[in-house]
Structure formats: C-alpha cells, structure tokens
Amino acid sequence: xNIFIGFDAYKKxxxxxxxxxxxxxxxxxxxxxxxxxxNAGKHVFAxxxxxxxxxxxxxxxxxxxxxxxxxxxxxxGFCFRYDYGKRAFYDQIRQxxxxxxxxxxxxxxxxxxxxxxxxxxxxxxxxxxxxxxxxTWLSGDFICEMMVHSLDLMSWAMGDKPPLKATGTGGRxxxxxxxxxxxYDHFAIExxxxxxxxxxxxxxxxxxxxxxxxxxxxxTTGKGFIDNGKGLHELTGKNNWVYSGEKNxxxxxxxxxxxxSIRKEKPINEGEKLAYxxxxxxxxxxxxxxxxxxxxxxxxxxxxxxxxxxxxxxR
Numbered sequence: 001x002n003i004f005i006g007f008d009a010y011k012k013x014x015x016x017x018x019x020x021x022x023x024x025x026x027x028x029x030x031x032x033x034x035x036x037x038x039n040a041g042k043h044v045f046a047x048x049x050x051x052x053x054x055x056x057x058x059x060x061x062x063x064x065x066x067x068x069x070x071x072x073x074x075x076x077g078f079c080f081r082y083d084y085g086k087r088a089f090y091d092q093i094r095q096x097x098x099x100x101x102x103x104x105x106x107x108x109x110x111x112x113x114x115x116x117x118x119x120x121x122x123x124x125x126x127x128x129x130x131x132x133x134x135x136t137w138l139s140g141d142f143i144c145e146m147m148v149h150s151l152d153l154m155s156w157a158m159g160d161k162p163p164l165k166a167t168g169t170g171g172r173x174x175x176x177x178x179x180x181x182x183x184y185d186h187f188a189i190e191x192x193x194x195x196x197x198x199x200x201x202x203x204x205x206x207x208x209x210x211x212x213x214x215x216x217x218x219x220t221t222g223k224g225f226i227d228n229g230k231g232l233h234e235l236t237g238k239n240n241w242v243y244s245g246e247k248n249x250x251x252x253x254x255x256x257x258x259x260x261s262i263r264k265e266k267p268i269n270e271g272e273k274l275a276y277x278x279x280x281x282x283x284x285x286x287x288x289x290x291x292x293x294x295x296x297x298x299x300x301x302x303x304x305x306x307x308x309x310x311x312x313x314x315r
Contacts, residue, residue: 007313014040020073020262023047026132027140031056031063032310038063038072043262045255047077049148049278050271052140054302057279064271073267075258076274078152080228082257083250085243089226089233090156097239098219104157104199105216106150112207115179134181136285137307141183143170143288144281147203151280153215153226154191154199160273163191163199163280165295170288174206189284201284 004012010033013021020043023033031051037044044067051057067074080086093101115134118127132138139145155161168189175185186204193199217224222237233243261268283299 007310010036014042019043020045020258026129026138027052027145028132028138028307029310031059034060035063038067038070041070041072043073043258043267045075045077045258046271046274048152048274049140049144049281050076050274051278051282052136052138052144053282053304053306054279054300055305057275057282057300060275060278061272064269064275067271068269071265071267072269073258073262074269074271074274075254076270076277077254078149078270078274078277079250079254080149080153081156081270082248082253084246084248084253085231085233086153086156086226088243088245089224089235092235092239092241093157093217093219093224094159097222097235097241098217098224098237099221101157101217101219102197103218104154105202106154106200107202107212107214108147108150109202109204109206109209109212111209111211112174112205128181131179131181134175134179134183136182139183140281140306141285142205143184143187143189143201143203143284144278147187147201147284148278148281150201150203150213150215151284152277154201155277155280157215157217157224158193158197158199160276161193162276162296163193163283165293166191166283166287166299167293168201168284168287169291184288187284187288189287191280 014036021037023030023044023046027049030046034044034046034050050060064074113133116130128135133145166189170184170187172185185206189201191199213228215226222235222239224235226233235241258268279299283294286299287294
C-alpha cells in the first residue's frame with residue numbers, strides 16, 4: 001500500500017504524511033515534482049540537475065522562493081559541495097590564497113555508459129524511460145545530466161556568479177547507433193565572466209580514451225587543482241597547501257545535514273544555487289547544439305522546452 005506506480009505516482013506520495021521527499025526520477029520530471037512537493041509542504045532532496053530547460057529552471061526558482069517562505073529545506077544532488085576536502089579547498093580559494101581567480105578549467109572524460117536492451121513486454125516509452133540518459137528530452141544530454149557536477153565546481157570557484165555568455169561545440173563520434181538516442185558524446189565549452197575572465201569545460205564519454213575528472217583554477221599568485229579520481233586537493237604558488245584532513249562520504253553528509261537542519265528548524269535551502277548550476281548545463285548544451293554564442297540572459301529567458309508538459313503524461 002506504500003508503493004505507487006505511474007506518471008501520477010508523485011501525487012499519491014505527496015498526499016501521504018511523509019515529511020521529506022527525494023526527487024530521483026529522470027531530470028525531465030524534476031521541475032514539476034519539485035513544484036508540487038513544495039506546494040504540499042514537503043522538505044526536498046532534489047537530484048541534479050533540477051531542470052533540463054530554462055522554463056524548468058524558472059519553475060524551480062519560483063518554487064525555491066516559496067520553499068523559503070514556508071520554511072522548507074531544499075538540498076541538492078550537487079554532492080561535491082558536501083565533500084570535506086572540497087569545502088576546505090574552496091575556503092582557501094575564498095581566502096585569496098591563490099590571489100584573484102583569472103581562469104578555471106574543468107575536465108570530465110570517461111568511458112561509455114550502460115544500455116538496457118529492450119524487452120518484448122516493454123512499450124517504446126518504457127524503453128526510453130529505462131534508457132533515459134540517451135534522450136535529450138529526458139536527460140538534457142550528458143553535459144546537463146552528469147557534467148553539470150564539473151560546471152558546479154567551476155561556479156563555486158567563481159563565487160557562484162553567472163557567466164555573461166558562452167560558446168562551444170560538441171557532437172557524436174561514437175554514439176551513432178540508435179540505442180544511444182540523440183545525445184552527444186563530447187563537449188567543449190567556453191564561458192566568459194565579468195572582466196573578461198574565461199572558464200573552460202571539456203567532457204567526453206567514449207571508450208578507449210584517457211580519462212580525467214579534474215578542476216584547475218588559476219589565480220594571480222598561484223594555482224588550485226582538484227583530481228577527483230585521486231582525491232587530491234592542492235594549492236601551488238605563493239601558498240602551497242594540500243588537504244590532509246578528515247575524509248567523508250559526501251552522499252551521507254548531504255542527508256545528515258539535510259535532516260539536521262530540519263530538526264533544528266533552520267532548514268537548508270539551496271534551491272536558487274541548484275537552479276543556476278543546472279542552467280549552466282542548459283546553456284552549455286544550447287551553445288553546442290546551435291553553434292551560436294548565447295548570453296546568460298538569453299538562456300534564462302529562453303522559451304524552448306524539450307519535452308511534453310506533465311499533463312500529457314497523465315492521459
């Protein structure tokens with residue numbers, strides 16, 4: 001009696017007396033689920049990204065504002081924000097230990113991902129939902145769905161201020177079979193911030209290539225470097241520093257801090273920050289798909305939607 005199935009299952013969950021909901025369905029559904037959860041007075045853990053297009057981002061921003069008014073907690077799936085090493089690292093950056101940030105480069109190159117073979121009893125919709133990462137209208141493409149972690153780390157270095165504009169490229173070199181839907185397998189994006197500061201993101205999902213999951217921050221007096229694969233957080237230059245403190249499970253810490261904030265009646269609300277980091281992924285996809293330079297304001301005000309409205313799923 002506690003299991004609900006179907007596109008309207010979220011409504012049945014929200015009608016129960018639960019205090020907290022976890023939004024972990026494919027990203028396309030997240031803005032509506034987030035909006036309805038806040039309306040129902042539920043605390044929210046929302047996986048990243050919270051939206052795959054600008055109308056979804058705007059919906060999340062409005063719901064986040066309402067969550068603050070209702071004293072509801074909103075914690076994001078940007079798990080790196082809860083890693084002790086990264087918190088210490090970015091604290092060093094904020095203290096000016098490498099001077100003023102003048103450039104950020106993030107790289108996340110990895111192998112191919114899973115594909116679930118279609119079973120005879122599955123409808124086309126069931127097949128696509130089980131392979132949601134390969135359909136832009138469900139995932140937002142992999143730069144929006146996965147590499148947004150790297151973009152969030154870039155944003156953290158930039159004080160979570162939005163870029164002025166972006167340009168870039170991407171494409172499909174190896175994901176050419178029908179099982180890979182319509183998403184890309186590589187992206188290269190340049191973000192331009194105020195005062196001409198440039199930030200770069202490179203990502204790839206292809207087998208047989210070199211892998212990396214790193215962030216490099218250049219300042220006026222030194223450099224900061226993160227290697228997520230090695231768990232390395234270091235500064236070099238005027239102030240040399242390497243994190244050697246406590247290591248934690250960032251996924252557990254997310255939820256521990258979420259529930260602690262609820263119990264203290266001082267709920268964390270990361271909704272706005274979560275929405276803006278998600279829009280970085282949306283902007284990156286937009287410039288790669290169109291080949292055009294697009295401003296932050298143009299992306300934020302875009303009316304492009306990737307999938308049907310939730311009402312169509314209930315028919």
